[in-house]
Amino acid sequence: MRRTTARRAAAAVLGTVVGMAGLAAQAAPAAADEEIPEFSFEGCPELPANADPNLWLCTVAKITSGRLTLGGIDQEIHQPITIVYANGYDPVTFEETVIVESLESEPIRVEGGILGIPGSDFLPIMQIHAQPQLAGELELSPEPDVLMRQRMKISVRNPLLGDSCTIGTDEDPITLDLGLGPTNPPPPNEPITGSPPTDVSTDPWVVKTTFVDNAFAVPKSANCGPFGWFNGIVDWQSGLPSPAGSNTAIFTTYSASKGYAQLGNA
Template identity: 90%
Template sequence: MRRTTARRAAAAVLGTAVGMAGLVAQAAPAAADEEIPEFSFETCPELPEGADANLWLCTVAKITGGKLTLGGIDQEIHSPITIVYANGFDPITFEETVIVESLESEPIRVEGGILGIPGSDFLPIMQIHAQPQLAGDLELSPEPGVQMRQRMKISVQNPLLGDTCTIGTDEDPITLDLGFGPTDPPPPNEPITGATPVDVSTDPWVVRSTMVDNAFAVPKSANCGPFGWFNGIVDWQSGLPSPAGSNTAIFTTYSASKGYTALGTT
């Protein structure tokens, strides 16, 4: 997926270079009990034709903790969610482009299954698993206070629902405006704050941060079962649609970045 946004490149490129240098120079060692994920840059996106590798970064971001509350679903994050993307500048037009290569995660078992009652999902047919998927472009710093705008949908997996059931769609996604806070949600949610980036490694460059959003809405489910017959059941079980102020994303993230020249791309 690609997104192009006009920028003042001279300031942006200089700011990126200076910011990277400052972050690396101030890098602090990880705490003794901190387990930093392993990173691979093998799946970094190919650069557009004619791109200057000196102006491009590949980032592998791993969400390793936090939680995602969507309506009646309140799920802790225990297995990593990995996003691989590249961003860079056109040296002539000074436009920034973001290319998302992938979002990968293991299906997460939703407690309570179809009935939403803890302990009632001991049979596989009663179990529900949820898996985040991309549902649109990724935007970096689209507006003040927002570090990343992420459009996603949640694949809802159960033998009765088929393989196309999702919460949100490409046309009507869950849109997260992730930042470090404090947030400004409508009630009943109250403002929350994440954690600004801290360098934990220099080879590769890795930063840890916590991004949050609790002001987003969650749409209804779609395509659940033949002809969408089970949409209503999924919505009932999940408390959907869920208005803004009733949902929360807290993502503790480790992000590793390398310039494309360091990756051997010319």
């Protein structure tokens, strides 16, 4: 029964994602002046062979605002982060499968650049741009109070750092346990609370949710500059590694979902 309910809803993150189900029944009515992002389902993942479309849901989730604090980096989210994924169930075992198609966002210019001093990054060589990337599987409701477990890394770009510099890696990712809170972080962080799902549209079905986590750790950087020569500089500037209790993710997310049977008839 719980899995059937979970299939009904998927509010998704970020980033860069993010989704969860089973909460739509508790959703409050939308505000009259709610500004809802536009959604396209053209990029939904292809289903596995012999999958029953009636048991699969495609979700397009857009993180439109919030904040991501990773060690010494404290960045407001002001450009959308979009994740597209599908989740479905085996009709016999009811085992859930999640397929992530993409995570897309524009590079975010990090305030203060290399030196971390506002206004010092007027030259391109002093600028740093960060971009979230997926670094592993996506899990929906892996445990109580966790609506989505998202593994990610942050691409850090600068002319000196090259194109492969990241905070976190596929082997050692930043793992976010996103939920509604209140969270239970170690100090110095204190508990924070998100906001429950709110239905804001019925065609397509769109849910607005604020997901939070401030109990996760952030690993060191990797592959910054030739042979990783600049890893230490990135770690110093970013305050890495950063232990649990010193980092925060707040994602205000609009998630639009459609069943694959509905998509096939669209």
